[in-house]
Amino acid sequence: MSKYLPLSEHLAGLTADQWRATFADMEAVLGASLPKAARQPAWWTGEGKAHQRAWLDAGWRVSDIGPGVVGFRRIAAPDAADVPEAEPEISPLKATGLALAAGAAVAVVAGLGVVAVKAVRNRRA
Known part of the structure; x- marks a missing residue:
């Protein structure tokens, strides 16, 4: 269990879209002191660490971020219009047909190349 789980649960339970908290407010939610690094703005930015998650x-x-104060804002859920439609899946049969068609096209191009080389040789002779 992450020591920051109480903060996550607190934020998830808020009805407002913003929460501005002092370090003391957050320490009360966490039931523990924030680390000394929390005094630096870089501690609050990014996405890869447990406290950020x-x-x-x-x-x-x-x-x-201010001296001893941090503001949080709820991330808006995307509107349905903003969500791209999923790419349609290609059936295995259709994928096989596409692969065969591509292979045939390669064979035709290779065959034309052979014909062109023979034509050039015949012209030289």
């Missing part, structure tokens, strides 16, 4: 997994991002 706590708010990202709950659907939040850091919106602003």
Whole structure:
């Protein structure tokens, strides 16, 4: 269990779309002190660390950082119009047919190449 799980649960339970918290507020939620590194803005940015996943997994991002204060903003869910449609799947039979057609096209081009080489040789002779 991540020590930042209480923060994730707190953010997930909020009804507002923003939460501006002092370090003391967050430490109360966590039940533990924030590390000294949290005093640096870089600690709050990015996505690869456990403490960052706590708010990202709950659907939040850091919106602003000040001395001893951090603002969080809920990440808006994309509208249905913004979500691209999934690519249609190609059936195995259709994929096989496409592969055969591509192979035939390669064979035709190779055959034309052989014919062209023979024509050039015959012309030289």
